[in-house]
Amino acid sequence: MSSILKKFLMALTGLALVGFLIAHLGGNLYLFLGRDHFDGYAKKLEEMGPLLILAEIVLAGLFLTHLFMALKLTGENQTARGAQGYADNSKNQSTPASRWMWITGLFVMMFLVVHIKMFKFGEREKPITAKGEEIIKAFNGEEAAKQFARESGEHGSLYGLVQKEFKRPAVVGFYVVLMLVLGAHLSHGIASAFQSLGVLRPGWLQCLKPWCVALAWLIALGFALLPVCTFFGIGIN
Amino acid sequence: MNFTLNVWRQKNANDQGRFETYQAKNISPEASFLEMLDVVNNELEAEGKEPIAFDHDCREGICGACGMMISGRAHGPRAATTTCQLYMRNFQDGETLTLEPWRAKAFPLVRDLVVDRSAFDRIIQAGGFISVNTGNAADANALPVPKDNAELAMDAAACIGCGACVAACKNASAMLFVSAKVSHLALLPQGDAERVRRTLNMVKTMDEAGFGNCSNTGACEAECPKSISISNIARLNREYARAKLLS
Ligand code: HEM
Ligand code: FES
Numbered sequence: 157m158s159s160i161l162k163k164f165l166m167a168l169t170g171l172a173l174v175g176f177l178i179a180h181l182g183g184n185l186y187l188f189l190g191r192d193h194f195d196g197y198a199k200k201l202e203e204m205g206p207l208l209i210l211a212e213i214v215l216a217g218l219f220l221t222h223l224f225m226a227l228k229l230t231g232e233n234q235t236a237r238g239a240q241g242y243a244d245n246s247k248n249q250s251t252p253a254s255r256w257m258w259i260t261g262l263f264v265m266m267f268l269v270v271h272i273k274m275f276k277f278g279e280r281e282k283p284i285t286a287k288g289e290e291i292i293k294a295f296n297g298e299e300a301a302k303q304f305a306r307e308s309g310e311h312g313s314l315y316g317l318v319q320k321e322f323k324r325p326a327v328v329g330f331y332v333v334l335m336l337v338l339g340a341h342l343s344h345g346i347a348s349a350f351q352s353l354g355v356l357r358p359g360w361l362q363c364l365k366p367w368c369v370a371l372a373w374l375i376a377l378g379f380a381l382l383p384v385c386t387f388f389g390i391g392i393n
Numbered sequence: 394m395n396f397t398l399n400v401w402r403q404k405n406a407n408d409q410g411r412f413e414t415y416q417a418k419n420i421s422p423e424a425s426f427l428e429m430l431d432v433v434n435n436e437l438e439a440e441g442k443e444p445i446a447f448d449h450d451c452r453e454g455i456c457g458a459c460g461m462m463i464s465g466r467a468h469g470p471r472a473a474t475t476t477c478q479l480y481m482r483n484f485q486d487g488e489t490l491t492l493e494p495w496r497a498k499a500f501p502l503v504r505d506l507v508v509d510r511s512a513f514d515r516i517i518q519a520g521g522f523i524s525v526n527t528g529n530a531a532d533a534n535a536l537p538v539p540k541d542n543a544e545l546a547m548d549a550a551a552c553i554g555c556g557a558c559v560a561a562c563k564n565a566s567a568m569l570f571v572s573a574k575v576s577h578l579a580l581l582p583q584g585d586a587e588r589v590r591r592t593l594n595m596v597k598t599m600d601e602a603g604f605g606n607c608s609n610t611g612a613c614e615a616e617c618p619k620s621i622s623i624s625n626i627a628r629l630n631r632e633y634a635r636a637k638l639l640s
Contacts, residue, residue, distance in 0.1 A: 158596055158597065158600055158633075159566075159568075159596070159599070159600050159604075159605075159606040159607070160596060160629070160630055160633045161637075162606060163606060163607060163630070164630075164634070229606050229608075232564075232605060232606060233563070233564035233565075233566070233605040233606055233608065234564075235498065235603075235605075236497065236498050236499070236564055236565040236566070236603060236604055236605030237496055237497060237498065237563075237564075237565050237605075238496055238497055238498035238500075238565070239498075240410065240496055240502075241496060242462060242465065242493055242496055243399075243401075243412065243491060243493060244462070244464055244465035244491045244493070245465060246465055247464070247465035247466050248465075248561070248563060248610075248612050249466075249561065249611070249612045249615030249616060250563070250610035250611055250612040250615075251610070254608060254609065254610035254611070255563055255608075255610060257608065344609075344610075347609075348608070348609040351609045351623070351626065351627050351630070352607075352609060352630060353630065353634075354627045354628065354629070354630030354631030354632075354633075354634060355627070355631075356624060356627045357624070357627075358545065358622065358624040359624070360624075361623070361624060361627070
């Protein structure tokens with residue numbers, strides 16, 4: 157596969173993943189509307205059944221293609237310099253974000269593993285039904301009764317799980333730092349993808365680039381806002 | 394002016410290579426960088442030592458032979474300037490300068506600061522020409538060329554093939570060079586006939602030579618002595634997609 161075809165794949169998968177991030181962030185903003193809205197949104201997604209599974213397979217395919225191409229390109233790029241590198245390498249005229257794409261990318265990958273384990277396979281807290289409330293009352297609010305009431309509920313609440321995780325300082329710190337890393341990846345990636353796809357006419361890159369960078373940080377800071385607001389109880393309680 | 398030079402010395406491709414330190418003394422601020430090296434070499438020869446090998450030809454910024462890394466910058470710190478057009482007044486008196494050859498797997502080292510850039514020639518041979526029989530010189534304006542295209546083609550044609558783009562790129566990618574050559578011809582009616590074949594063959598030869606891929610970092614554009622824009626790389630990507638669809 158030619159170098160340019162590889163970059164087309166990189167750009168197309170990258171932009172598709174950006175599209176996913178925007179949709180995902182949009183969905184997550186339901187957190188600000190409260191438990192019922194957020195859990196309702198999650199339930200709707202889950203009720204899509206096979207469609208959701210298909211979407212997940214497509215997403216996984218995009219990630220794996222992006223990851224595979226990233227490793228291949230990075231490997232080729234590092235051997236192209238040759239055995240002897242420069243002694244003075246400190247004045248490369250490019251942004252750190254553009255030079256560290258594979259490192260920021262690998263951190264994003266690592267984040268994804270943690271993130272999916274935490275929220276897709278994490279144990280959801282069961283909401284307490286009206287009947288549960290009666291039981292708790294009957295037992296004068298004893299802890300064991302609360303526990304029983306929770307466990308006998310029907311649906312687990314994703315909202316509850318998010319609340320639980322985002323009240324832990326280590327988790328909040330981890331999310332904020334990794335979203336900054338994602339912001340760095342995208343601050344080069346989005347504009348780079350348009351350039352790779354050749355969609356820019358002379359002069360357009362200069363015009364479009366600030367908007368691409370702004371979108372990158374909007375996405376990254378948007379995601380970072382969720383754990384921060386949950387932790388401090390700002391808009392999400 | 395006086396300078397301390399840290400120069401990469403290497404007898405041939407098989408030699409290990411190492412930095413050697415030299416003093417450049419009593420250099421005129423009006424001397425070009427190559428003239429400064431001439432002075433150092435005269436002294437080395439007088440002492441019976443091997444002069445520092447460096448490539449040069451026109452010494453007026455048009456042949457592209459004189460490229461070298463000067464303290465981490467291709468053709469030195471000045472924008473849009475070849476090494477031969479760089480003057481010592483651009484440096485501080487007493488400064489230490491590190492001189493290295495272009496580093497790229499596709500540009501094997503010949504000696505000291507001289508590398509073999511024939512990979513660029515092979516790319517040109519793969520399609521960087523027009524083989525239609527053009528006959529006698531045509532009347533001016535017999536072949537209409539839109540003004541915008543003429544300007545863009547001329548900008549791309551300014552490329553002197555010096556290799557600074559490859560040297561400056563963290564991936565040693567030749568995309569700026571190839572894109573300048575492809576753009577120059579694709580924008581003109583004379584180049585249109587072989588547009589598809591040219592793009593595919595030049596990219597194929599570029600990849601086979603062992604250059605890296607483009608990461609769109611823009612380091613090439615910043616170091617290019619002819620200020621070739623990376624919008625040419627976007628055009629090459631477009632031309633490549635078009636060529637793939639049409640071939
Ligand atoms: C949410 C996840 C991700 C998004 C939205 C994303 C987005 C992008 C975009 C838009 C590009 C620009 C493509 C181009 O230069 O043409 C890019 C490049 C890149 N991505 Fe990602 N990416 C993600 C995850 C990853 C992961 C997990 C890796 C793994 C290592 C990675 C590694 C890279 C590398 C190395 C490049 C630069 C390729 C080059 O230098 O040519 N990315 N990414
Ligand atoms: S010697 Fe010809 S460009 Fe410098």
